[in-house]
Amino acid sequence: MPITEKSIWLSHTGPTFDALTGDLETEIAIIGGGITGVSAAYRLKEKGADFALLERGSIAGGSTGHSMGALVPGIEQEDIWQSIAKCGRARTEFVWRATGEAISQIRNLSTRLGIECDFVPGPAFDVVDRPSNLKFLEREHAAAEDCGVETSILDAKQIRERLAVGDTVVGALKYEKCAQMDPAAFVHGLAKEIHKSTGSIFERTNVDKIKSEKGGFMLETDSGAVRARKVIVATESYTGQLGVLKNRIVALRENALATERLDDDSMKALGMKNALVWNMARDYYFMRTTTDGRVMIDGGGTLSSSQSDAPNPKRIASTYSVLVKLFPSLRGREIEFAWSGRMAVPLRPVPVVNRIIRMLAGVIEVRPSMPLVEQAGSRVISMPFLGACSGNPDMLCSAGYIGHGLPLGFLGGRVMAEMSLGEVTETTDALLRAYSGHG
Secondary structure (H helix, E strand, O other): OOOEOOOHHHOOOOOOOOOOOOOEEEEEEEEOOOHHHHHHHHHHHHOOOOEEEEOOOOOOOOOOOOOOOEEOOOOOOOOHHHHHHHHOHHHHHHHHHHHHHHHHHHHHHHHHHOOOOOOEEEEEEEEEOOHHHHHHHHHHHHHHHHHOOOEEEEEHHHHHHHOOOOOOOOEEEEEEEEEEOOHHHHHHHHHHHHHHHHOOEEOOOOEEEEEEEOOEEEEEEOOEEEEEEEEEEOOHHHHHHHOOOOOOEEEEEEEEEEEOOOOHHHHHHHOOOOOEEEEOOOOOEEEEEOOOOOEEEEEEEEEOOOOOOOOOHHHHHHHHHHHHHHOHHHOOOOEEEEEEEEEEEEEOOOHHHHHHHHHHHHHOOEOOOHHHHHHHHHHHEOOOEEEEEOOEEEEEEEEOOOOOHHHHHHHHHHHHHHHHOOOOOHHHHHHHHHHOOOO
């Protein structure tokens, strides 16, 4: 079976929108057509605001469409203990609650608008295959209890009763109230709903530069100038290319694959239906199934400045090896889709360290390991960014999701839309305070 080197979510035809032709004036310009930008646009549409969304490629064609479609509450992967250490229990608890509510809002919105995005609620399991890594589960479970997050520890026998994992798996931590969906289908559905009443979405319109000018901003594009009083930057790992958060974000590239379809009996025996599975303690691999019977996995992330979404054959091969080791019944199943995608890692303001990280990412692929994350992560990685750029209340940005881009992006887009309208609600204000103090 030939491998399709394209994200499974982008293998089906989505809506298309015209490119910008000529100059344009608008109240609010949104840069980026992923879940963050489109969620911001939808909120502005609800408010009857004047706006234009500019996407350099196609809607959902960036980080959103190359993600795994997982909806997991929280920040910075699933390290509640690390978030508490850096941000405190109160902030961590609040963000987990807010992002959990964002997942419910995504579900309700897709239902109300009739968006067919295969939204499926279900649990998530962090499995470990080294006895020495059981300490990660214990630490995370204790932190989760402290924050009111529902988790439970499963021993080797209990996890094998739930999932068809291999003999090497020695335990797991189960998270409740997670979900999964087709992220591109959700964003495409929102975009169609926005465009049919506003006509304000432009694809294939690359913003080269943002210039401040009297009364607002001028955005230079390859097809005209856009003048706006306010700007929302929703470009995730590409944010630095616009000169925004340039020294505070580095791109992490993940390689992903999806298997051929499995029959119903094989899927049932696997035990993964409606469940998310990850193996954080071994360089973080993430697995899920699709509603049409495929198994997906991504992982082995590398710091990389590459612009190509083509999969790395060696990474795909090693990722497949991890999959069949954790789930032996998948051995021999063919790979049908393979791709790579970017996410943004937010960096703390440590100039020397940040320069070294960015320099390495621009020259070679650097693969961070779990021990490195444990030892140095809290000193290097920041909270995701949300709010005004460089203190300018008229330029807003949300980025640095580290793999939690769907609930965080949805939430960030809505918050920026409200901020751009001067409508800071109690919840919005609490979120901004929770995200403050990136250093």
